[in-house]
Amino acid sequence: MNTRFLVYTATAAAFLGLAGCAxxxxxxxxxPAGGSKAEAPEPPKASSKEDKPRVWRxxxxxxxxxxxxxxxxxxxxxxxxxxDSLSPAAISLIRESDNLLAQGDAPxxxxxxxxxxxxxxxxxxxxxxxxxxxxxxNQLGTAEQFTLKGLSLAGSDxxxxxxxxxxxxxxxxxxxxxxxxxxxxxxxxAL
Amino acid sequence: MKKSTPSSxxxxxxxxxxxxxxxxxxxxxxxxxxxxIGLVLLAGWTVYLDAVVTSRFEGxxxxxxxxVYARPLELYDGASISASxxxxxxxxxxxxxGDGSRAGTYQRSGGRFVISxxxxxxxxxxxxxxxxxxxxxxxxxxxxxxxxxxxxxIVRLEPAQIGGIYPSHKEDRILVQLEEVPALLPTxxxxxxxxxxxxxxxxxxxxxxxxxLANIRAGEIVQGGSTLTQQLVKNFFLTRxxxxxxxxxEALMSLLLELHYEKGDIxxxxxxxxxxxxxxxxxxxxxxxxxxxxxxESLRDLxxxxxxxxxxxxxxxxxxNPRRHPERATKRRNLVLSEMEEAGLIDSVRAAKARGxxxxxxxxxxxxxxxxxxxxxxxxxxxxxxxREEDLRSEGLRIFTTLNPAIQNAAEYAxxxxxxxxxxxxxxxxxxxxxxxxxxxxxxVLALVGGRDPQYAGFNRxxxxxxxxxxxxxxxxxxxxxxxxxxxxLITPVLDKSFTLEFDDGRRWQPKNYDKTERGEVPLHExxxxxxxxxxxxxxxxxxxxxxxxxxxxxxxxxxISEYPSMLLGSVTMNPVTVAQMxxxxxxSGFNTPLRTIREVTDAGGxxxxxYSLEVDQVADPAAVxxxxxxxxxxxxxxxxxxxxxxxxxxxxxxxxTGTTDxxxxxxxxxxxxxxxxxxxxxxxxxxxxxxTGASGALPVWSRFMAQVPQHSFSPVVPDGVQYQWVNAExxxxxxxxxxxxxxxPLISGSEPTQTVSCSGNLQRQIExxxxxxxx
Numbered sequence: 001m002n003t004r005f006l007v008y009t010a011t012a013a014a015f016l017g018l019a020g021c022a023x024x025x026x027x028x029x030x031x032p033a034g035g036s037k038a039e040a041p042e043p044p045k046a047s048s049k050e051d052k053p054r055v056w057r058x059x060x061x062x063x064x065x066x067x068x069x070x071x072x073x074x075x076x077x078x079x080x081x082x083x084d085s086l087s088p089a090a091i092s093l094i095r096e097s098d099n100l101l102a103q104g105d106a107p108x109x110x111x112x113x114x115x116x117x118x119x120x121x122x123x124x125x126x127x128x129x130x131x132x133x134x135x136x137x138n139q140l141g142t143a144e145q146f147t148l149k150g151l152s153l154a155g156s157d158x159x160x161x162x163x164x165x166x167x168x169x170x171x172x173x174x175x176x177x178x179x180x181x182x183x184x185x186x187x188x189x190a191l
Numbered sequence: 192m193k194k195s196t197p198s199s200x201x202x203x204x205x206x207x208x209x210x211x212x213x214x215x216x217x218x219x220x221x222x223x224x225x226x227x228i229g230l231v232l233l234a235g236w237t238v239y240l241d242a243v244v245t246s247r248f249e250g251x252x253x254x255x256x257x258x259v260y261a262r263p264l265e266l267y268d269g270a271s272i273s274a275s276x277x278x279x280x281x282x283x284x285x286x287x288x289g290d291g292s293r294a295g296t297y298q299r300s301g302g303r304f305v306i307s308x309x310x311x312x313x314x315x316x317x318x319x320x321x322x323x324x325x326x327x328x329x330x331x332x333x334x335x336x337x338x339x340x341x342x343x344x345i346v347r348l349e350p351a352q353i354g355g356i357y358p359s360h361k362e363d364r365i366l367v368q369l370e371e372v373p374a375l376l377p378t379x380x381x382x383x384x385x386x387x388x389x390x391x392x393x394x395x396x397x398x399x400x401x402x403x404l405a406n407i408r409a410g411e412i413v414q415g416g417s418t419l420t421q422q423l424v425k426n427f428f429l430t431r432x433x434x435x436x437x438x439x440x441e442a443l444m445s446l447l448l449e450l451h452y453e454k455g456d457i458x459x460x461x462x463x464x465x466x467x468x469x470x471x472x473x474x475x476x477x478x479x480x481x482x483x484x485x486x487x488e489s490l491r492d493l494x495x496x497x498x499x500x501x502x503x504x505x506x507x508x509x510x511x512n513p514r515r516h517p518e519r520a521t522k523r524r525n526l527v528l529s530e531m532e533e534a535g536l537i538d539s540v541r542a543a544k545a546r547g548x549x550x551x552x553x554x555x556x557x558x559x560x561x562x563x564x565x566x567x568x569x570x571x572x573x574x575x576x577x578x579r580e581e582d583l584r585s586e587g588l589r590i591f592t593t594l595n596p597a598i599q600n601a602a603e604y605a606x607x608x609x610x611x612x613x614x615x616x617x618x619x620x621x622x623x624x625x626x627x628x629x630x631x632x633x634x635x636v637l638a639l640v641g642g643r644d645p646q647y648a649g650f651n652r653x654x655x656x657x658x659x660x661x662x663x664x665x666x667x668x669x670x671x672x673x674x675x676x677x678x679x680x681l682i683t684p685v686l687d688k689s690f691t692l693e694f695d696d697g698r699r700w701q702p703k704n705y706d707k708t709e710r711g712e713v714p715l716h717e718x719x720x721x722x723x724x725x726x727x728x729x730x731x732x733x734x735x736x737x738x739x740x741x742x743x744x745x746x747x748x749x750x751x752i753s754e755y756p757s758m759l760l761g762s763v764t765m766n767p768v769t770v771a772q773m774x775x776x777x778x779x780s781g782f783n784t785p786l787r788t789i790r791e792v793t794d795a796g797g798x799x800x801x802x803y804s805l806e807v808d809q810v811a812d813p814a815a816v817x818x819x820x821x822x823x824x825x826x827x828x829x830x831x832x833x834x835x836x837x838x839x840x841x842x843x844x845x846x847x848x849t850g851t852t853d854x855x856x857x858x859x860x861x862x863x864x865x866x867x868x869x870x871x872x873x874x875x876x877x878x879x880x881x882x883x884t885g886a887s888g889a890l891p892v893w894s895r896f897m898a899q900v901p902q903h904s905f906s907p908v909v910p911d912g913v914q915y916q917w918v919n920a921e922x923x924x925x926x927x928x929x930x931x932x933x934x935x936x937p938l939i940s941g942s943e944p945t946q947t948v949s950c951s952g953n954l955q956r957q958i959e960x961x962x963x964x965x966x967x
Contacts, residue, residue: 029865029904031843032330033273076935077824078844078906079817079915089267089345107802111315114633114790114805119265119345121632122865122903130805142806145782149807152780155908 083153090120106137254358255587260350267345285487330901365479382534393445564648565641587795593635605896625652634784661761661850676942685726720830731759781811813910835894844904849885858888865903
């Protein structure tokens with residue numbers, strides 16, 4: 001092995017080790033506007049006069065038929081093993097909805113949960129809660145769909161998967177879909 | 192009446208000329224009869240006026256426009272917003288820069304904000320007044336705390352009013368009830384305009400005499416003698432011309448009004464009727480709206496000097512306009528304050544203090560004309576499903592929409608700024624664009640741009656430009672294929688080779704690639720990410736045009752779709768909003784969510800009339816959708832969408848698809864991040880050719896937008912039954928991470944290649960991989 005190769009390998013390894021894998025689960029997927037730029041993020045503006053575009057290359061002009069190759073990107077398509085966990089703000093709204101549901105006010109509970117969904121749209125729990133609220137207001141079809149949506153975000157979290165499948169089994173049984181209920185139960189117990 | 196008067200005069204003269212006594216009884220009889228007829232006519236007229244007066248008072252007195260609100264800004268730790276966007280949002284909601292302790296003011300130093308909210312009655316409950324502190328760092332809210340008021344980890348700001356649906360006469364008002372009006376307002380009003388309001392019977396002859404005297408003395412009109420009742424009658428029923436007949440009617444109607452109705456009733460109606468200014472084509476009527484319009488405050492929160500100004504303005508709203516003529520208005524206000532002092536309504540200390548205050552008028556009226564005509568257009572179309580136009584114009588409904596002003600601004604800017612850089616010459620001038628932005632997981636429409644001039648309320652391209660969608664159809668072709676994992680996977684080789692279709696009627700169809708080249712066999716994921724036409728048509732024909740059509744319909748397309756094979760290259764026409772609806776299911780794990788612009792509608796009193804709830808409906812196999820999402824991410828990283836990263840920060844993972852139709856008549860881009868789904872279209876209204884492709888027209892608009900908004904990357908959760916594997920597509924085999932041609936690809940369980948290839952050669956990469964492993 002020549003030294004150049006060793007240096008290259010070590011640099012590449014160090015870089016990758018520091019940067020981590022693009023698709024590593026649990027890593028923040030939040031990106032402020034303007035991204036890695038050191039300066040303060042540019043706000044959206046109504047007038048073009050005050051806003052000098054930071055990056056606007058010629059290659060985006062249509063008269064250049066073939067844009068110059070962008071810098072090679074190390075990332076590959078991204079994926080995750082689980083959805084987001086709930087923020088304290090979302091948790092507080094879910095708590096409010098629990099209280100409302102306990103008082104029998106399902107519509108108000110749903111309104112709170114929709115607020116929670118807007119601030120935590122990638123959390124399975126929100127959808128399971130919505131499902132429960134719809135069960136309480138006897139809208140089982142809607143409830144089933146929200147359970148499925150929650151399950152689509154449960155990923156590899158066995159606890160969430162389990163509660164989702166059990167919820168789905170209950171709903172399906174209540175809807176008279178015995179086979180579907182059994183299937184969901186089997187999924188839950190297989191976890 | 193008119194007829195009887197001259198004849199009676201003529202007859203009155205006759206007896207004087209004639210000495211004969213015999214005519215006198217006839218004459219008196221005639222006078223009596225004429226008088227009687229006059230009385231009957233007067234009585235009839237009075238009955239008529241009475242009907243006019245009562246009918247207006249018994250029925251609904253005012254047509255109140257509907258108010259349209261933006262979505263309220265939710266503040267909490269982790270909320271995603273830039274400091275400048277927060278400041279703009281506060282301004283839009285009528286907050287003023289100030290000490291941050293008076294309700295409706297905020298203080299900013301760098302990223303730190305102190306905000307005093309006014310509180311707001313939302314359909315699902317009241318948000319109380321609070322004083323908040325927070326810091327914005329890297330486009331996120333941090334250290335959020337409630338300094339005073341009910342503690343809560345999340346607080347909603349008062350939503351900005353973004354428009355209204357007005358009665359045809361363009362009067363705008365917020366109805367107030369006498370009980371909720373600060374007591375100082377009616378007493379001041381009476382002190383200035385009608386001191387004996389509670390004692391007179393509608394007209395006050397003494398006041399008129401006094402006013403006339405004062406006016407003669409001054410040589411100009413300094414004082415009006417009209418009672419509040421007369422002023423109300425004049426505004427309500429009569430024209431402004433100063434004729435005796437009108438004066439007579441006014442007096443008569445005032446008496447009738449007083450006869451039928453309580454003083455309080457009349458006063459309340461006056462408070463809601465009085466004209467107090469003009470905003471463009473809308474007139475500002477009533478103290479309720481005037482208070483919002485001039486101070487950004489609700490009427491019950493006004494201070495003495497503000498009440499004095501509004502009452503002073505009754506005399507001449509445009510002459511004393513505090514925004515245009517502040518000195519004049521201040522003089523008038525101080526005069527009113529003195530009258531208040533004289534009438535004993537406030538003591539002299541307070542009066543003096545109030546006279547020393549500035550006018551306290553907000554810089555810009557928070558109730559502006561519709562600023563987002565394209566968005567409001569969509570709101571109206573959604574409303575039209577459940578409400579009559581007439582009710583929207585008159586019932587004072589409150590409409591809570593999903594518009595996000597910061598996102599809307601970013602979208603408008605992306606469209607106007609980018610269009611001016613695209614194409615050249617005549618084509619540039621003719622270029623138009625449209626854009627739709629929705630919240631990916633809730634289907635809420637956050638922004639809508641209907642053309643290059645967002646203020647123009649005409650042709651709304653986001654809704655009415657139905658154009659062929661080109662390659663935007665391809666993800667649905669491949670989705671339909673990938674839903675059959677036994678036949679298609681992301682690495683299935685598909686043929687990029689021309690062919691000719693011959694129809695029964697002898698016509699021939701020979702599709703071509705955009706670049707006119709053919710590549711032979713390519714893996715399916717690459718065919719999609721590079722948007723090759725020939726493989727798409729081949730796959731589409733293989734699984735069946737009808738299956739593709741079913742897939743489109745499942746994803747919410749309701750317009751007719753032809754089963755002619757050219758549909759596989761996107762000859763189907765759609766508008767941008769429909770495209771957004773269709774892509775919505777791709778952006779999630781195959782869940783359709785109806786696009787919504789309205790969360791709730793309440794009546795004027797805040798009672799909920801309708802709620803438009805979040806709905807989800809699974810329409811596709813999540814595993815197959817995940818595979819398509821993979822190829823759409825690849826599009827952004829290696830395929831036709833990669834130029835987005837000239838503008839967008841590299842950390843922001845995106846997925847999308849370009850679309851182009853013949854001769855660049857339509858340039859489309861549809862794509863999403865973790866939070867937002869956006870569709871942009873660029874083309875010409877006359878459907879003429881442009882030099883643009885999806886990548887060079889619509890994509891720059893799209894990425895310009897995406898680059899401005901802080902958001903989450905697209906990183907979908909791997910669904911059940913999908914595993915990521917290292918594969919060698921060329922060999923159709925599993926391989927190892929650092930082998931030549933290795934690619935990490937999601938595969939539906941059971942569709943994995945059965946073969947494995949051993950690593951060919953590349954020792955160097957393998958050693959690198961071993962090093963990487965050490966650092967994991």
